[in-house]
Amino acid sequence: xxxxxxxxxxxxxxxxxxxxxxxxxxxxxxxxxxxxxxxxxxxxxxxxxxxxxxxxxxxxxxxxxxxxxxxxxxxxxxxxxxxxxxxxxxxxxxxxxxxxxxxxxxxxxxxxxxxxxxxxxxxxxxxxxxxxxxxxxxxxxxxxxxxxxxxxxxxxxxxxxxxxxxxxxxxxxxxxxxxxxxxxxxxxxxxxxxxxxxxxxxxxxxxxxxxxxxxxxxxxxxxxxxxxxxxxxxxxxxxxxxxxxxxxxxxxxxxxxxxxxxxxxxxxxxxxxxxxxxxxxxxxxxxxxxxxxxxxxxxxxxxxxxxxxxxxxxxxxxxxxxxxxxxxxxxxxxxxxxxxxxxxxxxxxxxxxxxxxxxxxxxxxxxxxxxxxxxxxxxxxxxxxxxxxxxxxxxxxxxxxxxxxxxxxxxxxxxxxxxxxxxxxxx
Amino acid sequence: xxxxxxxxxxxxxxxxxxxxxxxxxxxxxxxxxxxxxxxxxxxxxxxxxxxxxxxxxxxxxxxxxxxxxxxxxxxxxxxxxxxxxxxxxxxxxxxxxxxxxxxxxxxxxxxxxxxxxxxxxxxxxxxxxxxxxxxxxxxxxxxxxxxxxxxxxxxxxxxxxxxxxxxxxxxxxxxxxxxxxxxxxxxxxxxxxxxxxxxxxxxxxxxxxxxxxxxxxxxxxxxxxxxxxxxxxxxxxxxxxxxxxxxxxxxxxxxxxxxxxxxxxxxxxxxxxxxxxxxxxxxxxxxxxxxxxxxxxxxxxxxxxxxxxxxxxxxxxxxxxxxxxxxxxxxxxxxxxxxxxxxxxxxxxxxxxxxxxxxxxxxxxxxxxxxxxxxxxxxxxxxxxxxxxxxxx
Numbered sequence: 001x002x003x004x005x006x007x008x009x010x011x012x013x014x015x016x017x018x019x020x021x022x023x024x025x026x027x028x029x030x031x032x033x034x035x036x037x038x039x040x041x042x043x044x045x046x047x048x049x050x051x052x053x054x055x056x057x058x059x060x061x062x063x064x065x066x067x068x069x070x071x072x073x074x075x076x077x078x079x080x081x082x083x084x085x086x087x088x089x090x091x092x093x094x095x096x097x098x099x100x101x102x103x104x105x106x107x108x109x110x111x112x113x114x115x116x117x118x119x120x121x122x123x124x125x126x127x128x129x130x131x132x133x134x135x136x137x138x139x140x141x142x143x144x145x146x147x148x149x150x151x152x153x154x155x156x157x158x159x160x161x162x163x164x165x166x167x168x169x170x171x172x173x174x175x176x177x178x179x180x181x182x183x184x185x186x187x188x189x190x191x192x193x194x195x196x197x198x199x200x201x202x203x204x205x206x207x208x209x210x211x212x213x214x215x216x217x218x219x220x221x222x223x224x225x226x227x228x229x230x231x232x233x234x235x236x237x238x239x240x241x242x243x244x245x246x247x248x249x250x251x252x253x254x255x256x257x258x259x260x261x262x263x264x265x266x267x268x269x270x271x272x273x274x275x276x277x278x279x280x281x282x283x284x285x286x287x288x289x290x291x292x293x294x295x296x297x298x299x300x301x302x303x304x305x306x307x308x309x310x311x312x313x314x315x316x317x318x319x320x321x322x323x324x325x326x327x328x329x330x331x332x333x334x335x336x337x338x339x340x341x342x343x344x345x346x347x348x349x350x351x352x353x354x355x356x357x358x359x360x361x362x363x364x365x366x367x368x369x370x371x372x373x374x375x376x377x378x379x380x381x382x383x384x385x386x387x388x389x390x391x392x393x394x395x396x397x398x399x400x401x402x403x404x405x406x407x408x409x410x411x412x413x414x415x416x417x418x419x420x421x422x423x424x425x426x427x
Numbered sequence: 428x429x430x431x432x433x434x435x436x437x438x439x440x441x442x443x444x445x446x447x448x449x450x451x452x453x454x455x456x457x458x459x460x461x462x463x464x465x466x467x468x469x470x471x472x473x474x475x476x477x478x479x480x481x482x483x484x485x486x487x488x489x490x491x492x493x494x495x496x497x498x499x500x501x502x503x504x505x506x507x508x509x510x511x512x513x514x515x516x517x518x519x520x521x522x523x524x525x526x527x528x529x530x531x532x533x534x535x536x537x538x539x540x541x542x543x544x545x546x547x548x549x550x551x552x553x554x555x556x557x558x559x560x561x562x563x564x565x566x567x568x569x570x571x572x573x574x575x576x577x578x579x580x581x582x583x584x585x586x587x588x589x590x591x592x593x594x595x596x597x598x599x600x601x602x603x604x605x606x607x608x609x610x611x612x613x614x615x616x617x618x619x620x621x622x623x624x625x626x627x628x629x630x631x632x633x634x635x636x637x638x639x640x641x642x643x644x645x646x647x648x649x650x651x652x653x654x655x656x657x658x659x660x661x662x663x664x665x666x667x668x669x670x671x672x673x674x675x676x677x678x679x680x681x682x683x684x685x686x687x688x689x690x691x692x693x694x695x696x697x698x699x700x701x702x703x704x705x706x707x708x709x710x711x712x713x714x715x716x717x718x719x720x721x722x723x724x725x726x727x728x729x730x731x732x733x734x735x736x737x738x739x740x741x742x743x744x745x746x747x748x749x750x751x752x753x754x755x756x757x758x759x760x761x762x763x764x765x766x767x768x769x770x771x772x773x774x775x776x777x778x779x780x781x782x783x784x785x786x787x788x789x790x791x792x793x794x795x796x797x798x799x800x801x802x803x804x805x806x807x808x809x810x811x812x813x814x815x816x817x818x819x820x
Binding site for chain 2: 290
């Protein structure tokens with residue numbers, strides 16, 4: 001039966017191909033979507049778990065936006081005063097509080113920005129997976145840098161090599177910049193006075209900047225850390241002229257269940273707000289979910305359209321082959337057998353279509369991923385499109401349902417062929 | 428005309444097939460139309476809603492500005508409160524035309540209905556220039572200004588003594604009725620700020636502050652000033668125009684994704700049309716052969732088949748647009764439950780330009796899908812075609 005159905009389909013390659021094309025594309029989109037959903041959720045949880053952080057203290061602004069930027073290693077527009085760190089560490093529920101200063105250093109020549117992250121020793125406790133591939137595991141002195149795996153390749157540096165970082169914000173060295181103004185007059189005053197000694201000590205060589213010695217290179221972690229330049233916190237504050245400013249404070253609690261009370265206390269720190277990471281995941285998933293639902297709705301319409309195409313193809317085939325069915329019936333095939341033959345044909349068509357669609361999804365998944373990463377608010381660096389077995393089965397099952405639905409009426413039509421017509425037609 | 432009639436007759440010969448093909452096109456067109464209408468309606472709705480609020484800057488407790496804006500626009504209970512003393516610092520900032528403190532709280536009174544109480548003072552009138560009030564603005568203790576929708580629902584009249592929904596032990600006098608604004612204000616009950624603070628037991632607190640500027644172009648400067656002041660450490664200062672822009676950016680960025688998926692639906696529909704037509708050509712090979720033998724030129728055959736395709740696609744397109752129009756309400760309800768920030772205006776709006784564009788797309792689809800089958804039919808040599816028993820393709 002299967003072979004017969006297959007041979008019938010191969011008989012009209014163009015027709016079969018066109019019917020398959022529509023279905024394959026629709027299934028591919030749906031598969032990518034489902035895969036994306038699962039992949040995104042998994043990658044997000046994984047990234048958060050890996051950080052071992054329950055709360056994050058960020059400057060006032062949209063907390064979700066801020067937390068997402070920090071997680072991805074992006075620079076923030078606003079910053080926290082260092083005094084907030086002491087306040088956080090004083091809190092009884094806080095086990096580890098790691099200050100971070102993340103600055104994007106523009107490299108106009110290469111048309112990209114390097115991300116420099118200032119850390120202090122407490123960060124090591126938050127990053128248990130912090131493993132060096134080569135060199136020292138921590139900064140031996142103020143002028144040492146530890147590179148992410150990707151950054152080391154881009155910069156072509158190994159431990160012991162020298163790395164020169166040019167002065168990136170020359171305008172910050174002398175007077176008021178746009179960012180200063182953004183921070184308000186009070187902060188601006190404080191900042192300017194703190195900067196003065198720095199300026200005196202650093203002006204000298206014609207090309208301003210700072211030379212680092214590469215202390216170590218990190219193992220590839222599959223996260224945003226791979227692209228970062230890590231330096232001691234104080235060095236980062238100095239080289240980017242952000243004395244006693246922090247981008248964020250990552251907080252691990254003694255007990256995760258203490259989060260609500262701790263959040264309330266920490267929220268009182270002026271100029272700062274607390275983001276709970278579990279809450280944040282929820283918001284992201286909601287936001288991404290709503291877009292996904294929208295896309296999914298249109299994708300199901302595409303499946304419906306391709307189902308109609310399938311139906312049409314089968315119906316036309318059945319009409320064309322009326323004589324054939326009449327002969328089949330005349331030589332002893334039962335109605336049920338003819339019905340099953342057409343149903344098998346349609347299922348086969350749908351199955352091959354879905355299979356092609358899945359293959360297409362696998363092929364274009366990477367392309368889709370890079371497109372989607374630009375749109376989602378917080379995209380983990382790991383693969384988002386996870387074509388798991390449940391997704392595959394789901395798509396195949398859907399294809400089968402579409403095939404079955406599209407094949408029923410044509411199969412019924414075919415099974416109605418009268419054996420007597422066979423005699424008429426052959427003459 | 429003969430061309431059209433001839434093509435039309437052909438489609439009538441196979442009503443099921445034609446119907447199904449047109450239905451495929453209709454679904455694709457309906458999806459596209461709904462999508463475009465939604466993207467348009469969403470952008471407009473958000474903009475109009477912010478315009479109706481009358482404020483340029485929103486000052487709210489710390490938190491996500493999107494949440495805060497949504498609360499302020501649609502009316503809800505706020506999770507945090509601001510101290511009244513911040514108001515003095517806000518007032519002194521330069522470039523500010525009006526500062527209206529608001530205390531907003533929502534009570535669930537009956538199933539599905541929530542009553543939003545908004546405590547305001549006369550400063551609000553400086554922001555809501557378009558308001559038309561029958562009666563007067565509440566100035567005395569226990570006086571109300573009632574939104575049009577609430578007044579209609581509860582049957583309240585000016586001067587009536589009413590008991591407050593959700594706060595049954597309290598009564599108040601309706602001093603004014605707000606004429607319909609077609610916005611969220613219609614659903615609000617306005618009362619004096621002091622009364623609201625007393626009723627909800629938050630003396631000396633407010634939920635947000637609406638600020639109108641002399642010159643909206645000075646926005647950045649004023650926002651910086653507000654963020655820089657001492658109270659700024661406890662506030663989130665939200666420039667609504669920027670918020671609007673970022674929502675727009677968010678929607679725009681999903682647009683590409685949605686368009687790609689819609690394109691797939693179109694390709695599926697196109698493949699369906701093409702396939703149907705190829706089958707039709709195969710079935711009618713003999714007929715086409717007769718036509719050619721009778722003197723029809725290749726161009727004629729091509730034209731005949733092309734007109735057939737266009738007819739089906741156009742019919743499908745019209746049906747699709749009508750379908751989208753008829754289903755707009757359902758689509759909208761569905762969208763509202765799935766979107767994080769939905770303006771209260773109609774999301775899916777009818778627009779002639781969009782309808783025309785969708786029909787244009789349907790015609791383009793028909794032309795593209797019909798090209799190969801029509802060309803193939805035109806290439807048939809009359810002799811071969813007449814000889815072919817059933818099928819040459």
